[in-house]
Amino acid sequence: MQSDPLIIAGREFTSRLWVGTGKYKDFAETKKAIDASGADVVTVAVRRVNITDRSKENLLDYLDPKKYTILPNTAGCYNVEDAVRYARLARAAGVSDLIKLEVLGDERTLFPDTAGLIEAAKTLIKEGFIVLPYTNDDPIVAQKLVDIGCPAVMPLAAPIGSGLGIRNPYNLKIIMEMVKVPIIVDAGVGTASDAALAMELGADAVLMNTAIAGAQDPMAMAEAMKYAVFAGRLAYKAGRIPRKLYATASSPIEGML
Amino acid sequence: MAETIQIQVNGEQRNCRGDATVGDLLRELAIKIDRVAVELNLEILDREDFDHRSLKQGDRVEVLSFIGGGAPVDVRDRGRVFVHAE
Numbered sequence: 001m002q003s004d005p006l007i008i009a010g011r012e013f014t015s016r017l018w019v020g021t022g023k024y025k026d027f028a029e030t031k032k033a034i035d036a037s038g039a040d041v042v043t044v045a046v047r048r049v050n051i052t053d054r055s056k057e058n059l060l061d062y063l064d065p066k067k068y069t070i071l072p073n074t075a076g077c078y079n080v081e082d083a084v085r086y087a088r089l090a091r092a093a094g095v096s097d098l099i100k101l102e103v104l105g106d107e108r109t110l111f112p113d114t115a116g117l118i119e120a121a122k123t124l125i126k127e128g129f130i131v132l133p134y135t136n137d138d139p140i141v142a143q144k145l146v147d148i149g150c151p152a153v154m155p156l157a158a159p160i161g162s163g164l165g166i167r168n169p170y171n172l173k174i175i176m177e178m179v180k181v182p183i184i185v186d187a188g189v190g191t192a193s194d195a196a197l198a199m200e201l202g203a204d205a206v207l208m209n210t211a212i213a214g215a216q217d218p219m220a221m222a223e224a225m226k227y228a229v230f231a232g233r234l235a236y237k238a239g240r241i242p243r244k245l246y247a248t249a250s251s252p253i254e255g256m257l
Numbered sequence: 258m259a260e261t262i263q264i265q266v267n268g269e270q271r272n273c274r275g276d277a278t279v280g281d282l283l284r285e286l287a288i289k290i291d292r293v294a295v296e297l298n299l300e301i302l303d304r305e306d307f308d309h310r311s312l313k314q315g316d317r318v319e320v321l322s323f324i325g326g327g328a329p330v331d332v333r334d335r336g337r338v339f340v341h342a343e
Binding site for chain 2 (some may be wrong): 020021023024027030043044045046047048049051052058059060072073075088089090091092093094145209256
């Protein structure tokens with residue numbers, strides 16, 4: 001395939017598979033899985049430094065910020081104030097204005113609080129952040145996020161870490177048709193076919209963490225996801241045949257005995 | 258000699274020299290400053306200011322950095338031990 005970069009807010013990304021860095025056994029496994037996935041965007045969380053045990057290694061010793069785009073998130077934030085605070089801390093700790101904004105509404109589902117999300121996004125955009133919002137598969141909310149200045153939206157496929165796959169392909173399709181910015185399907189993917197389906201629907205990228213980190217063999221699953229995203233993208237660009245109820249012969253009748 | 262003051266760093270009580278700056282504290286803790294964000298009494302500091310901001314009795318300092326994350330920790334996973342970076 002020819003070069004097919006993903007461009008968000010003027011930044012060019014080569015990989016359409018983005019990965020999280022949580023839930024791995026150790027940093028060595030994290031790095032191997034990310035290498036196998038071919039992802040050039042990795043999400044990270046912001047937490048307190050362990051000041052009592054300084055022997056622990058740092059994630060960024062393993063992930064060269066020159067090689068990967070480090071995308072900090074506001075994971076674990078359940079209100080606007082916390083999300084805005086963590087975003088500011090992420091910017092202070094990092095090198096860019098990129099933030100994957102999460103404002104969660106409920107602990108059991110980890111579904112986004114979309115009203116809070118829009119409010120937090122407005123504040124951060126005013127402060128010059130490039131806000132990539134983790135949102136529900138709601139086309140109206142997605143459009144509102146774009147209207148206030150989000151350069152991409154990240155609707156979920158299913159609850160975070162659930163592995164349920166693409167639960168509402170029609171809503172995602174409507175978002176993709178309606179919203180004129182890149183769509184990154186984020187959360188809920190379970191296996192390679194889920195990632196391929198997201199891309200076949202027309203997603204610009206897929207972000208996942210648990211599907212890879214939680215697999216029996218994370219390195220192998222990372223590689224499977226790389227090919228799935230690539231294949232799904234190719235199929236989307238190739239343009240699939242329409243679905244028909246009855247058969248259409250592939251071989252000509254002419255010349256038969 | 259400067260007197261000792263008590264401050265709170267990441268939620269833990271700690272003694273430090275009365276004339277210490279945020280930069281001094283980070284050096285004492287062997288924390289590389291290029292990868293952290295520092296909040297002093299809820300105010301996020303610019304890295305360039307670490308050496309100019311002095312600490313005083315009762316200050317609350319938060320030092321944060323990037324750790325492995327993609328999704329928030331699922332409540333059902335909370336009993337499990339995940340290896341987190343700092």
